[in-house]
Amino acid sequence: MRRSTRFLIFSLLALVLAAPAQAAPDPLEPVNRRIHALNRLLQAHVLGPVAEVYVEYTPPGVREGVANALANLGEPITAISSIAAGDLPRAGNAALRFGINTTLGLGGVADAAASLGFPRRPMATADAVCSWGVPSGPYLVLPVIGPSTLRDAGAMVATSAALSQLVGPEAFLGWRSGELFTTYASFHAELQQIDAQALDSYAVHRSAFLQRRAAACPADRQAIAEEEDEPAPREALAATD
Numbered sequence: 001m002r003r004s005t006r007f008l009i010f011s012l013l014a015l016v017l018a019a020p021a022q023a024a025p026d027p028l029e030p031v032n033r034r035i036h037a038l039n040r041l042l043q044a045h046v047l048g049p050v051a052e053v054y055v056e057y058t059p060p061g062v063r064e065g066v067a068n069a070l071a072n073l074g075e076p077i078t079a080i081s082s083i084a085a086g087d088l089p090r091a092g093n094a095a096l097r098f099g100i101n102t103t104l105g106l107g108g109v110a111d112a113a114a115s116l117g118f119p120r121r122p123m124a125t126a127d128a129v130c131s132w133g134v135p136s137g138p139y140l141v142l143p144v145i146g147p148s149t150l151r152d153a154g155a156m157v158a159t160s161a162a163l164s165q166l167v168g169p170e171a172f173l174g175w176r177s178g179e180l181f182t183t184y185a186s187f188h189a190e191l192q193q194i195d196a197q198a199l200d201s202y203a204v205h206r207s208a209f210l211q212r213r214a215a216a217c218p219a220d221r222q223a224i225a226e227e228e229d230e231p232a233p234r235e236a237l238a239a240t241d
Contacts (some may be wrong), residue, residue, distance in 0.1 A: 007121070010109040015132060021141075022038060025138050025139065026138065026139045026206065027064070027138050028138050028140065029139075029140070031139065031141075032139065032141040033202050034094040034137065034145075035139045035141040035142070035143055036201070036202045037139070038143065039143065039144065039146055040201065041215075043143060043188075043191070045235040047181075047184060047185050047188075048188055048192070050181075050184035050185075051181070051184060052186050052188065054181075055185055055188070059094075062225045063182070063185075063186075065109040065110070066109075066178070066182055067182045067183075067186070068101070068105070068108050068109055068110065068111050068191075069108040069194065070106055070108075070120075070179045070182060071107070071108070071120065071177065071179070072097070072098060072101045072102065072107070072108025072176050073137075073175050073179075074122065074179065075094045075095070075097050075098035075101075076094070076095075077099070077123075077124065077125065077159065077163075078091075078094035078121070078122050078124075079091045079092075079094040079095045079129040080088070080125075081123040081124055081125050081126070082094060082123050084125070084128040084131075085123065085130075085131040085132075086131070086169065087123070090121050090123060093118055093119075093121055094115065094123075095120070096111040096118050097118050097120065098165035100112050100113040100116060100118065106143050114133065121179075122154070124152075124154060124156075124160065125156070125158065125159045126152040127216065127217065128155075129151060129152075129154075129155045130151065130213075130217040130218070130219050130220065131214075131217075131218070131219075133219050134151050134219065135151065135219060136149040136151045136152070136213065136217070136219070136220050137149055137150030137151050138150050139206055139209075139210065140153050144180075145180070146205070146209075147206060147208075149213070152213070160172065160176070200222040223227055
């Protein structure tokens with residue numbers, strides 16, 4: 001999973017630097033840019049240094065075990081989201097993974113399910129909402145969390161509220177914070193490289209996120225296709241005459 005994540009990041013970077021960014025609604029760009037700048041400051045002075053210490057002083061096997069255990073706690077969300085999306089095979093896979101890894105995998109520290117032929121296939125509630133054809137809405141940059149859309153952020157808030165009620169806010173925040181941090185720490189160096197090479201860090205992150213969501217979300221792919229098929233505005237056509 002780590003290698004595939006890094007491959008995805010570098011692939012998106014190459015795609016973004018090689019081609020113009022996809023047109024997408026960004027009416028909140030001034031606010032988004034301010035939050036993006038704040039996030040970069042947090043990464044440079046708080047998250048980045050902590051992630052570097054974590055990676056340097058924690059053995060790779062321990063980091064992998066922590067990431068596996070945190071990911072295992074997300075399997076019930078994948079199962080529920082998959083059912084909501086009508087993807088019963090993925091829901092069954094998630095349920096089996098949770099049962100196998102919680103028992104044979106010592107609470108999820110070891111990914112025993114993958115070796116038995118049940119690879120991790122995560123699905124968030126935002127993916128389920130996307131499968132219903134709900135449009136993405138404006139692009140958003142969330143504090144600390146980073147790129148999102150109105151649809152995805154709404155789904156995340158609803159899920160967070162439900163889980164906080166179900167397991168308690170302390171347990172939920174502990175799990176979610178740990179998952180976000182370990183994910184960030186795993187490719188902190190790659191993100192630094194992207195930001196260092198980008199002329200406009202905000203535009204690069206926005207384009208990469210929207211292209212990744214379009215690859216995973218049929219509704220977003222359709223929206224982009226429709227935008228590309230739209231005729232040019234009358235003013236633009238007049239300017240080319």
